[in-house]
Amino acid sequence: MKRxxxxxxxxxxxxxxxxxxSGGRAMAQLIDEIFVHHFDNELLRQYNDQASFTVPxxxxxxxxxxxxxxxxxxxxxxIGSLSVHGTINDVCMSGAxxxxxxxxxxxxxxxPLAELERIVxxxxxASRQAGVPVVxxxxxxxxxxxxxxxxxxxxxxxxxxxxxxxxxxxxxxxxAIILSGSIGDHGMAVLSSRENLSFATTLQSDSAxxxxxxxxxxxxxxxxxxxxxxxxGGLATTLNELTLQSGVGMLLDEKAIPVKPEVMGACELLxxxxxxxANEGKLICICAATDADALxxxxxxxxxxxxAAIIGHVIADDHHLVQMQTAFGGRRIVDWLAGEQLPRIx
Amino acid sequence: MCLAVPARIISLDASTEMAVVNxxxxxxxxxxxxxxxxxxxxxxxxxxxxxxxxxxxEEAYRTLxxxxxxxxxxxxxxxxDEIV
Amino acid sequence: MKFVDEFRDGAIARKLAKTIAETALPDRxxxxxxFCGGHTHAIFRFGVQDLMPENVGFIHGPGCPVCVLPxxxxxxxxxxxxxHDVILCTYADLIRVPASAQMSLLKAxxxxxxxxxxxxxxxxxxxxxxxPQRQVVFFAIGFETTTPPTAIAIRQARAEGLNNxxxxxxxxxxxxxxxxxxxxxxxxxxxxxxxxxxxxxxxxIGSQAYAFCAETFHVPLVxxxxxxxxxxxxxxxxxxxxxxxxxxxxxxYTRVVTRAGNRKAQQLMAEVFELRPxxxxxxxxxxxQSALKxxxxxxxxxxxxxxxxxxxxxxxxxGCLCPAILRGLNKPTDCKLFGTxxxxxxPMGACMVSSxxxxxxxxxxxxxxxxxTKQEVAA
Numbered sequence: 001m002k003r004x005x006x007x008x009x010x011x012x013x014x015x016x017x018x019x020x021x022s023g024g025r026a027m028a029q030l031i032d033e034i035f036v037h038h039f040d041n042e043l044l045r046q047y048n049d050q051a052s053f054t055v056p057x058x059x060x061x062x063x064x065x066x067x068x069x070x071x072x073x074x075x076x077x078x079i080g081s082l083s084v085h086g087t088i089n090d091v092c093m094s095g096a097x098x099x100x101x102x103x104x105x106x107x108x109x110x111x112p113l114a115e116l117e118r119i120v121x122x123x124x125x126a127s128r129q130a131g132v133p134v135v136x137x138x139x140x141x142x143x144x145x146x147x148x149x150x151x152x153x154x155x156x157x158x159x160x161x162x163x164x165x166x167x168x169x170x171x172x173x174x175x176a177i178i179l180s181g182s183i184g185d186h187g188m189a190v191l192s193s194r195e196n197l198s199f200a201t202t203l204q205s206d207s208a209x210x211x212x213x214x215x216x217x218x219x220x221x222x223x224x225x226x227x228x229x230x231x232x233g234g235l236a237t238t239l240n241e242l243t244l245q246s247g248v249g250m251l252l253d254e255k256a257i258p259v260k261p262e263v264m265g266a267c268e269l270l271x272x273x274x275x276x277x278a279n280e281g282k283l284i285c286i287c288a289a290t291d292a293d294a295l296x297x298x299x300x301x302x303x304x305x306x307x308a309a310i311i312g313h314v315i316a317d318d319h320h321l322v323q324m325q326t327a328f329g330g331r332r333i334v335d336w337l338a339g340e341q342l343p344r345i346x
Numbered sequence: 347m348c349l350a351v352p353a354r355i356i357s358l359d360a361s362t363e364m365a366v367v368n369x370x371x372x373x374x375x376x377x378x379x380x381x382x383x384x385x386x387x388x389x390x391x392x393x394x395x396x397x398x399x400x401x402x403x404e405e406a407y408r409t410l411x412x413x414x415x416x417x418x419x420x421x422x423x424x425x426x427d428e429i430v
Numbered sequence: 431m432k433f434v435d436e437f438r439d440g441a442i443a444r445k446l447a448k449t450i451a452e453t454a455l456p457d458r459x460x461x462x463x464x465f466c467g468g469h470t471h472a473i474f475r476f477g478v479q480d481l482m483p484e485n486v487g488f489i490h491g492p493g494c495p496v497c498v499l500p501x502x503x504x505x506x507x508x509x510x511x512x513x514h515d516v517i518l519c520t521y522a523d524l525i526r527v528p529a530s531a532q533m534s535l536l537k538a539x540x541x542x543x544x545x546x547x548x549x550x551x552x553x554x555x556x557x558x559x560x561x562p563q564r565q566v567v568f569f570a571i572g573f574e575t576t577t578p579p580t581a582i583a584i585r586q587a588r589a590e591g592l593n594n595x596x597x598x599x600x601x602x603x604x605x606x607x608x609x610x611x612x613x614x615x616x617x618x619x620x621x622x623x624x625x626x627x628x629x630x631x632x633x634x635i636g637s638q639a640y641a642f643c644a645e646t647f648h649v650p651l652v653x654x655x656x657x658x659x660x661x662x663x664x665x666x667x668x669x670x671x672x673x674x675x676x677x678x679x680x681x682x683y684t685r686v687v688t689r690a691g692n693r694k695a696q697q698l699m700a701e702v703f704e705l706r707p708x709x710x711x712x713x714x715x716x717x718x719q720s721a722l723k724x725x726x727x728x729x730x731x732x733x734x735x736x737x738x739x740x741x742x743x744x745x746x747x748x749g750c751l752c753p754a755i756l757r758g759l760n761k762p763t764d765c766k767l768f769g770t771x772x773x774x775x776x777p778m779g780a781c782m783v784s785s786x787x788x789x790x791x792x793x794x795x796x797x798x799x800x801x802x803t804k805q806e807v808a809a
Contacts, residue, residue: 043808047724197549200366200373242737255440265370265431270391270549271349273475321798328658329440331476338774342522343549345349345394345576346467346496348468348575348630350656352433352686370431377552379582380695381661389433391633391686395550396579397690399633405685406433413442413659 009033016114018252021107021141031139031200034117035105038124043135045099051100051135061092064155072119072123076204079152085209085280087156088130088233092211093227093283095166095218098184101127103154104138108147119150130209132156158211163222169244170225175314176292178285180213180299181206183235184263187272197270197343201270203262208281213304217285226286234276234341236334239285241323245327249317252334253322255280256311271283271344285306286314350393352401355386367392433640437657438476446662447481451671459793460486463758463771465608466628467494469654469661469785471542472497474795476658486665489620490788492607493628495572495600496523497756497780497787498711502742503600504529507569510598511543514737515562518673519554520569522547527783530744551583558587558595567733568597575630577601578695581702583723584731599724602709604631606720607640611757612647619697620758624668625745627653629683648677661753668742702728712741712780713756752779755788762789769793 009029019026041050069082077085084101085126091098103123105118127134136152185206192201210229217224226246228239235257243250259274267274281304287295292310299305312324324332353367365378367390378384389404390397405406434680454460464470470490473479479488492498504527510516525535525547539545544564548554549743551568558566570580579642587595611620626642630652643651650671654664664682671678681687702725709721724732733739746752750772751765762768762781772778781789 007784042458153747201371261370261431263374265372268351268431269353269369269372269374319798323798326475326477327440328438328476328478328481330442330480331798332474333798335774338794339526340685342547343521344785345521345572346471346494346523346784348466348573348628350575350630350633351431354432377579380578380692380698382694386778392632393575394579395552395631396582398575398578398695399686400781402685403678405432406436409655409660409663409682409685410436413439413663414444 005029010114011113013119014223016107016111016113016141017043017109018141018143020048021139027139034113035137035139038120039127039134040124040177041135043133049136053100055073055099058162059158059160060090061094061096061158062155062228063087064153065090067152067154067263068148069190070148070194071190072115074193074205075201077207078119078122079150080119081126082207082280083152083154084123084126084130084132084205084337087154088132088209088211089229089283091156091158093229094158095164095214095227096130096158096160097215098130098156098158098211100130101134101154102136103134103152106147106151107139107141108149109141109144111149116150126209127234130211132209158236161218164218166224166227168226168228168242168245169287171242171248171314172225173248173287173314173316174289175225176289176310177239177250177252177312177314178287178292178296178299179235179257179284179309179311180210180283180305182258182260182263183230183279183282184259184267184277186276186280187234188263188266189273191270191279192266199266199269201262201266203260203266206279206281206306210281210283210304213283213299214301214303216257217295218299219297221291222286223291224287224295225284227283230279231284232278234274234278235284235335236275236322237337239334240336242284242286243320246314247320250312250322251315252312252322254324254327256309258307258309271346272341275334276341289313350394350398351388351390353392355384355388358384358386365397367397369409434657437655439659439669442659443481443662446554446659447667450631450662450666450669451483453666454483454486455673456485458485458688460669461485461489461623462626462665463491463611463620463624464626464654464661465491465493465604466631467470467784468474468656469626469627470494470788470791471786472656472658472661474791478658478661479796481662484704486536486669489622489757490755491611492714492756492760493573493603493604493712494577494784494786495528496715496733498602499527499571499600500710500712501529501640501712501744504535505533505742505744506739508535508538508543509597510567510733510737510739511545514565515544516565517544517546517557517569518567518569519546519548519557521571524571528777530742549598551579552592554777554807555583555586555592555595558592558791562594566595568595570597571600573602573604573628573631574699577605577703578634581698584702585698585726587731588728593622594734596731597724598721598734599703600704601722603720603722604628604635605642606638606717607711607714610644610717612643614757617757618757621701622649622758623672625649626664626668627651627731629654629656629660632683632687632691633694635693636726637679637687637689639691640679644679646748649676649809650680652680653683653687655685682688713753747778752781755781759803762792769797
C-alpha cells in the first residue's frame, strides 16, 4: 500500500514533536517509516488497530512489562532489545512457547529520530532473531521533561505445552536449584555507562531471549517445578520470592555460583553484592534432584546455558530463609533487598 | 568503615596526578595526589576515586606465608597425631 | 582479584580456625571489639563467627560514619536543598538514612530536590564546573580514610576559583571514639578485652595513633586487614596477647599500614581542617575534639559559613538501644524494636540505617542464628 507522504522523515536531524502523537498524518508517517518499516510482518502490515490470529488449543500465557531504563543505550543492548527479551522471558518462564508481542511507546518530545530508529531497529532485530514478531502497537508523545526519552511497554502471549505445569509454588525440599550462567553482567554493564560511576570495562549486558533454552530443557524434563529469570533485585530477590511462594527454605553454595571476574571487580570497587545485581539473560530452574544432572547437561549444550551450574538445594524452613554456605566456610543469610542496592564508601 | 580495594596502576599522567588502575579487568581513573612516586605496575589501595597508599607486595606475600606456616604447622601436628 | 582472593581462602580459614580453637583457653571468654563497620560487614558476609570457638565473641564498635552522623545534620542538608536550591552531592550511603519528620535525602529528591549521588569528591567538583550558575555543596562524611579526598577537593576548588562549590563537613576521628569506649567504667563498660583496629583508617593515621590503648588502658589492639583471613589472623594475635597478659599494638595489615601512616595525607588534612571543640555523635553523645571543621583560611569553601545552618538537635526513638549497641554494651537482639518495628526497610536508629551498622548486618546476614537457636531451644 503506497502511503501519501510528500517528504520522507528526516531521521538524521529530526526529533519527535507533539504532532507525532496527535493521530494525524505526521503520526502515521512516523509509524510507517520507523515502526512498520523495521518490525515488518504480515500482521502489522494490515494496518489495523489490532492483530487477529488463531492459536493452538491449550493454556495461553500472557505477560506485560514496562521498560524505563536509563541510559537508553548500554554495552550489549538498549531499551529496545531489552524489552523484547524481557517479555519473551516472562512468557517462557511458564514453559510457554512465545507467539506474539505488542509494543507501546511513550516518546518524549525532543527525542532524536535517529535514536528512536536505532532503538526500533534493535527491537526488530531481537524480535526476528527470536522468531517472535511485534504484531501491534501504540505511540504517544509527552511534553519535554515528562519522560526519560522513551518508555516502552511490551506484552507477549504464548501457549504452554501439554503436561507442563511450572509455577513458583512448586519448589519442594530436596529439589536442586540450577542457575543458567554468570550473575551481575547486565547490572554492572549498565552501571559502567552511568555518569558519576563510570568505569571502563568489556562487560556486556547479558540481555537475551531464553525461550529456546527453556524449550530444550523441557524436552529433557517436562516436569520442571519452577522457572524464573532473576532481573531487578538480582538472584537473591528471585530466590527469596520463590521461598515465600513455595513455603520452603534454600541452602546455596557460594562456590558454585558463577560470577565473571570483571563483575566481581566492579562490585568490590563500588561495594555492591553481585547477588543483588540485575540480570537479563539468565534463569533459575528448580527441579527434582534426580532430574538435575540431565537438565544441567541439556542446558550446557545450549549457547545461553554453557556456564549452567547447580548452586544449591531447597530445604524445609518455616522462616523461608535463603541461606548460603560461603566460600570462606561460614554461613550467612541471603536476604531480601532493602530498597535499591546503592554503592557504598563504608 | 572505608571500603578500599587493591588495584594495579596501568597508566599515569604526572601533570594531572591521575592514574588508570586495573581491577580484574575493570579500568578506573583515580587520583594519585596522596601517593609519592606512583609507578606503572604498582598496586595501590583505592577508596572513593583516590589511591590512598601503595600496597607492599613483599608484605602481602609475607602475610600469606604466615598463614601458610600455620597451615604447615597444623599439618605437621596432624601427621604426628597419625604416627602416634 | 589479586591481593584480595588469596585473603579469602577457605582452606586456610579452616586451618586458622583450628589454631584459634587450640590457642583460646577453654576457661575464659575473649570479648573482642571490631571497631570498624567494614569489619562488622565482613564478619557477617563471610560468616567468620561460625569459625570461632564459643568463647570468642565479637563486639561491634561505632566505626560506622553513617551510623554516628546525627539526624540534625541530615536535616541541615535537606534544608540546604529545599531553601537554597543547591545541588547537593552525596555518597550513596546517606541517601536512605531517616532524618526528622519522616524525611530522608531520598524523599527530598522525590520532592524535587536536586540531590546527586557521587562516587568521589572529583565528581562533585565536575558537577560544580558544569553548573557555574548553581551552588554545589558536597556532603562530606567519613573517618580519617575519607577525609583526605575532601581536603583535596577543597584545595582544588580554591586553586580553580570554583566559587560555587562548598563542603558541609562532618568528618570524625577514630582515636577519640575509641577512647570514649575504653574510658567507660562499671555498668557503662563493655568489658572489652582487645580491639581489632580499623584497616584503612590506619593506612592514613598509622599504627602509632593507637598507642594510648596499650599505654593508658592496657588493652591490646591489632590492626586488622579488611579480608576475612586478616580478621581471623588478627583475632589469633589478640588471643595470644591476652593469654600472655600483654597489651601492645600490633599490625597484621602490614601490606598497607605503617607506623607513621600516610604523612602526605596527614599534612593535607592539617592544612585544610582543624578540630572542633566538641561534636555530637549519634549514640555516643557530645565528644570533645572528635571531629573536624574547615579552617578559617578556607572559610569561603565551608557550607556552614556560606549558608545559615542552625544546629538541630533531635532525640532518638523511644526504646531504641543504639546508644548501648554502639558502645558495645548490648547486642542487636537485646533491643525490643529489632526486627519488629525496626528493620532495614524501616530503620529506627543509627545501627540499622547503614549496611555496616551492627543491627543491619545482624538482620541481613545473621538473623537465622537466632531462629536456629530458638528452634533448638524449642526442640
